[in-house]
Amino acid sequence: MALSAQSFFSASVVAGALFFVGDVTSQGIAGHRRRKLTEGKHEQTGHEFYSVWNAVHAWDYERTLKMTGFGFGFNGWYSLAGFHLLDRILGPSSTLRQAATKAIISQSFLSPPYLSAFLLYSAVFCASNSNNKESVSTAIDTVVEKFPELYMSAWTVWPAVNLLTFRYLPPGVPRVAFLNFVGVGWNAYMTAVGVKE
Secondary structure (H helix, E strand, O other): OOOOHHHHHHHHHHHHHHHHHHHHHHHHHHHHHHHHHHOOOOOOOOOHHHHHHHHHHHOOHHHHHHHHHHHHHHHHHHHHHHHHHHHHHHOOOOOHHHHHHHHHHHHHHHHHHHHHHHHHHHHHHHOOOHHHOOOHHHHHHHHHHHHHHHHHHHHHHHHHHHHHHHHHOOOOHHHHHHHHHHHHHHHHHHHHHHHOO
16 A cells, blocks of 8 residues: 555644644753752742743744654654555564564664654754754764664653554554654653753
8 A cells, every 4th residue: 555645744744743742842841940940049929920921931932843844844754654664564563473573673773764863953953052053064973972862762662652553553644643642752852852962
């Protein structure tokens, strides 16, 4: 079964939307940590509105749009095409063993290029020093530095999620939607690793 342009578009829209949520979550967590660190150092206003206003004011909407762009422009189609390829090569996951095999192959062969692309994209487009975009060689150094942490963390999350996905969800957009839904927290973590100094 060939993938349609509509499938690619739908997967990309879902991925972009959930990357948006993941980045907003990441920034919210980072902002909360900053507030906790400075708590007591500044006079408390007692007004929740002031706190919300500060959070909105501190939100880096440009970074969120760039992360959304990665979800839309890369994550959706990459996940859909990668899982489609695994289905074509290994067949449907009618047993737990077949699903486990796909999950391990996905993590071993699809994850490294994906994580490298994410880190490279983050280094070039989303770093906090975005006015001084990193050179390609500096961005590659960033990938080499941050990849091991991200890849080892991915092994603690994604094999189990992919096992469930391959075993119980139909191929196509439903899988991409589920993975991106589960991935909101992962995207928040990945964004934090990708853009931290």
